[in-house]
Amino acid sequence: MTQSILIVDDQKANLVALEATLAELENVEIIAATSGPEALSILLKKSVAMVLLDVQMPGMDGFEVASYMRQRAKTRHTPIIFLTAINKEDGYLFKGYESGGVDFLFKPFDPFVLLCKVRVFLELDGQRRQLEDALKKLNQVKTSNEVLLRSVGEGIIGVCLRGTITFVNPAAEMILGIHGASLIGQPLFDTVIVTTQDSLAINWQETKLYQACAQGRAYHTDVGAFRAHHNNLLPVEYTASPTHSPSGQFDGAVIVFKDVTERKKIEEQMHFMAQYDALTELGNRNLFNSALNNSITFSDHSGHSFALLFMDLDRFKQVNDTLGHDAGDELLKEVAKRVRACIRDTDQLCRLGGDEFTIIINGESSERASIRVSEKLIHSLSQPFEIFGQELYVGASVGIVYYPQMGKDASELIRNADMAMYQAKHEGRNRYRVFEQDMKVQVEESMALEVELRRAVENMDFQLHYQPKFDMRSRQIVGAEALIRWTLSGKPVSPGLFIPLAEETGLIDSIGRWVFETAASKAREWASRFHLPAGFRMSINLSVQQLQDPRLVETMSEFLQQARIPAQLLELEITENLFLERTKINLENLAGIRALGAGIALDDFGTGYSSMGYLAQLPLTVLKIDKTFVDDVEEPQGTAIISAVVALARGLGVEVVAEGVEHADQAERLTELGCITAQGFYFSKPLPPHELEVLLQQQFQLAQSPPLDEAAGGGH
Numbered sequence: 001m002t003q004s005i006l007i008v009d010d011q012k013a014n015l016v017a018l019e020a021t022l023a024e025l026e027n028v029e030i031i032a033a034t035s036g037p038e039a040l041s042i043l044l045k046k047s048v049a050m051v052l053l054d055v056q057m058p059g060m061d062g063f064e065v066a067s068y069m070r071q072r073a074k075t076r077h078t079p080i081i082f083l084t085a086i087n088k089e090d091g092y093l094f095k096g097y098e099s100g101g102v103d104f105l106f107k108p109f110d111p112f113v114l115l116c117k118v119r120v121f122l123e124l125d126g127q128r129r130q131l132e133d134a135l136k137k138l139n140q141v142k143t144s145n146e147v148l149l150r151s152v153g154e155g156i157i158g159v160c161l162r163g164t165i166t167f168v169n170p171a172a173e174m175i176l177g178i179h180g181a182s183l184i185g186q187p188l189f190d191t192v193i194v195t196t197q198d199s200l201a202i203n204w205q206e207t208k209l210y211q212a213c214a215q216g217r218a219y220h221t222d223v224g225a226f227r228a229h230h231n232n233l234l235p236v237e238y239t240a241s242p243t244h245s246p247s248g249q250f251d252g253a254v255i256v257f258k259d260v261t262e263r264k265k266i267e268e269q270m271h272f273m274a275q276y277d278a279l280t281e282l283g284n285r286n287l288f289n290s291a292l293n294n295s296i297t298f299s300d301h302s303g304h305s306f307a308l309l310f311m312d313l314d315r316f317k318q319v320n321d322t323l324g325h326d327a328g329d330e331l332l333k334e335v336a337k338r339v340r341a342c343i344r345d346t347d348q349l350c351r352l353g354g355d356e357f358t359i360i361i362n363g364e365s366s367e368r369a370s371i372r373v374s375e376k377l378i379h380s381l382s383q384p385f386e387i388f389g390q391e392l393y394v395g396a397s398v399g400i401v402y403y404p405q406m407g408k409d410a411s412e413l414i415r416n417a418d419m420a421m422y423q424a425k426h427e428g429r430n431r432y433r434v435f436e437q438d439m440k441v442q443v444e445e446s447m448a449l450e451v452e453l454r455r456a457v458e459n460m461d462f463q464l465h466y467q468p469k470f471d472m473r474s475r476q477i478v479g480a481e482a483l484i485r486w487t488l489s490g491k492p493v494s495p496g497l498f499i500p501l502a503e504e505t506g507l508i509d510s511i512g513r514w515v516f517e518t519a520a521s522k523a524r525e526w527a528s529r530f531h532l533p534a535g536f537r538m539s540i541n542l543s544v545q546q547l548q549d550p551r552l553v554e555t556m557s558e559f560l561q562q563a564r565i566p567a568q569l570l571e572l573e574i575t576e577n578l579f580l581e582r583t584k585i586n587l588e589n590l591a592g593i594r595a596l597g598a599g600i601a602l603d604d605f606g607t608g609y610s611s612m613g614y615l616a617q618l619p620l621t622v623l624k625i626d627k628t629f630v631d632d633v634e635e636p637q638g639t640a641i642i643s644a645v646v647a648l649a650r651g652l653g654v655e656v657v658a659e660g661v662e663h664a665d666q667a668e669r670l671t672e673l674g675c676i677t678a679q680g681f682y683f684s685k686p687l688p689p690h691e692l693e694v695l696l697q698q699q700f701q702l703a704q705s706p707p708l709d710e711a712a713g714g715g716h
């Protein structure tokens, strides 16, 4: 190993003499400089074992060079021997030592003394270098450890026995979003660690982490929480391992941790999915079941009762069937939104599936609250929905039960709430019912009715009765309305009861088709048998659901053509209470019916909520004034309404028909008010066809020959 010595003197002769003396040393390279700046510039590039430095030099003297050397890390510890010719005073020596020199030699120097001193310094330098090499190797180990600690993705925090943070790796800084420097020296417990399991610990030594490590065990948890940036709690998984001093004493811990936010998110999502309905984000059946059981347990303890509401949409199936599932989904989301707005945060709203929703209302005044909520719900859901640009009317029926009065356990409560809801639906929808014991019988009856209705539909076990319409002045029959009749075990079942049931179950499609074909055929038969007056029309009721069928007009026209029935003989009645207003299919169907040549009557006029603007859009030919207004026709207010309707009809250019006329006085008053055509028990009840045929025969005599095929546009 070659060592270098720098010799600095402004006198060339001195340099030569020094070089000659030092030439005796083996493996030593001598570098010479003739000024302070030259010496410093050599020291910048080269590291030397020692410097022999002349004190008196022009410009920069030796002390100045020494003090520059002491300012640089690389040369701070390089030994310097000052060479000086003058002033052996203490003060002068002191200045030399102060500047960092380590020895003096006085000119003219003794070569032997010089060589001795130089040898000592060279030996020291050799030792220093060996030490440095060893340290470097040692440091390499340390550095590679550090590199390791710095590069792993897991956070690592070291703590001492007292729980004070001694080390934080960059990953830990990054995960926590906190500068390591601000953590060092802080207590781990409470600054970083806040696990739920350790919520009972009040100091470091009570933490499970400490206790495990103190016993020489590692501590692991995958549900830890660390305090991160801004005091945010970060879900972490961590392992703490004890560390030991060289003598084997437990002296702290190393905590290796991972941010498990992503995993937590997935877990939470899975948990959410198991408990919540993805479409509406409401609780699902699972959540409902546990919430119901919780409420029962709580009620048993507190003595307070709670309310359970079952809600079902009134026309969901129709929306799904006619507008598609996307529209159905959209509607459910909107419904969920509205329902949420009707309840308090503490009420538990769930969707069991389909269009079935449940609400649990806890608390002392749950009974009163349940009624208030039901009223709000029904009002809110009867407002039109706008789904994919279409306006829909839906409505809801609600069944209510109270625990413990109306069911001893969850399953009985659910059964009874469902029953109350069914009953509400059955009573005409858009209403709520609180469970009553005798509902069971009623509901069982209506369930049985559904079974019977299906059976009746299979055999089309229905009849049509016909109620004639009269011109009140001439008492002439000007048309008839076909009304369906169903007899079950010898007793008539009201269409007001089974038509909604048929709509609910979808049976209305086949029933409606049968009604249309039977009534249209009857109209053709009468037209061929009797000299019916011009404008005689057979009125056929259309259910809203039929009106949504995109193939309605096509099937009607196919049937009429095939059976050679002129559409002019027919008038289709739609109820004002349309659930879909202004929808494309609706208006297209109405326009299609008109294009065929059939009339369109708006039935039960006055009971719905049609705006004038809306009425004007419909291709109507007739307004049928509802019986409720006819009943009031002798009262001043009734008079006003009828007059208004008559005026409106004139304005729209449509006919008016009064429904449900039961007395002569009513007929008279209606005529005075300008309403000429009427239908009602006063003139005739709905009759089986053969009975009406007797009347038709009286009024119009038998036709000599059926004139109909020409009218139908066909011919033999």
Ligand code: C2E
Residues within 6 Å of the ligand: 467, 482, 483, 484, 494, 495, 496, 499, 512, 515, 541, 542, 543, 573, 603, 604, 659, 660, 661, 662, 679, 680, 681, 682, 686
């Ligand atoms: P609507 O279309 O308004 O039919 C008139 C209802 O009033 C009929 O009841 C009729 O019997 C009754 N009515 C007529 N004159 C009087 C009267 O002077 N006094 C009283 N109190 N009632 C009178 P019905 O036959 O029970 O039908 C009830 C409803 O069922 C109908 O109301 C209609 O909406 C529906 N409906 C009947 N047949 C069919 C059908 O074939 N298809 C469809 N979709 N619905 C039908």
Ligand code: MG
Residues within 6 Å of the ligand: 481, 541, 573, 603
């Ligand atoms: Mg009708």
Ligand code: MG
Residues within 6 Å of the ligand: 603, 604, 624, 626, 659
């Ligand atoms: Mg009516």
